Amino acid sequence: NAGVMQNPRHLVRRRGQEARLRCSPMKGHSHVYWYRQLPEEGLKFMVYLQKENIIDESGMPKERFSAEFPKEGPSILRIQQVVRGDSAAYFCASSLDRGGGTEAFFGQGTRLTVV
Amino acid sequence: AQSVTQLDSQVPVFEEAPVELRCNYSSSVSVYLFWYVQYPNQGLQLLLKYLSGSTLVKGINGFEAEFNKSQTSFHLRKPSVHISDTAEYFCAVIKFGNEKLTFGTGTRLTIIP
Numbered sequence: 001n002a003g004v005m006q007n008p009r010h011l012v013r014r015r016g017q018e019a020r021l022r023c024s025p026m027k028g029h030s031h032v033y034w035y036r037q038l039p040e041e042g043l044k045f046m047v048y049l050q051k052e053n054i055i056d057e058s059g060m061p062k063e064r065f066s067a068e069f070p071k072e073g074p075s076i077l078r079i080q081q082v083v084r085g086d087s088a089a090y091f092c093a094s095s096l097d098r099g100g101g102t103e104a105f106f107g108q109g110t111r112l113t114v115v
Numbered sequence: 116a117q118s119v120t121q122l123d124s125q126v127p128v129f130e131e132a133p134v135e136l137r138c139n140y141s142s143s144v145s146v147y148l149f150w151y152v153q154y155p156n157q158g159l160q161l162l163l164k165y166l167s168g169s170t171l172v173k174g175i176n177g178f179e180a181e182f183n184k185s186q187t188s189f190h191l192r193k194p195s196v197h198i199s200d201t202a203e204y205f206c207a208v209i210k211f212g213n214e215k216l217t218f219g220t221g222t223r224l225t226i227i228p
Contacts, residue, residue, distance in 0.1 A: 004158070033215065042119075042205055042218035043159070056215060091158055100147045100209030101166045104216070106158035 002027070004094050004107035012113045019079040021110045025094030032075045033104060034067060037089040049075060082114045117142040117208050121219035128196050129227045136191040136222045138206030146208040148189040149216065150180055153203045165189065176200070201226045
């Protein structure tokens, strides 16, 4: 059973370009979470999605950031018109069920560098 | 809102010595508590979690943690560390009925041969 798969592992974008980060959850998991880790900081929650629904996007910046988890295919975190401050590691996690006691499994992350 | 404080950003320890990584949390409601480990350029791996029951929780790789409600702490311990324990360790909480983890800023554990 493969773990949470994120691609690409590394992504370099010039300022103003778009970044698309992909996350395939573990088999059977329908709950996906995105976190951002800025240099020298802990992870910060961004968004929680179930299939075709955004459940909690309280951690998402109001502009340029969007996320989706379609019925088929991976979850996508999209950052439009990237700026230097978007440089960070973006982690996806998935869980079998909702509820804080359910273990969330993390992917290896996508390291975004904006030049 | 919840918050998590990891007082030590870096902890150097000699190989085979014991280690304690400190974690304190603040929350107006009940929470679940977690410790995650992050090896260089890797994702996070769950070490252990406290949901309920015994306050002493045992995890993988010989780690354990003790939940202390009165001191709002969840310190991580290992009696004898190994070189392979070199990593970043994150304490995190989830509010009951919620799904989003609130993380501390992490403690970098360095094992000295």
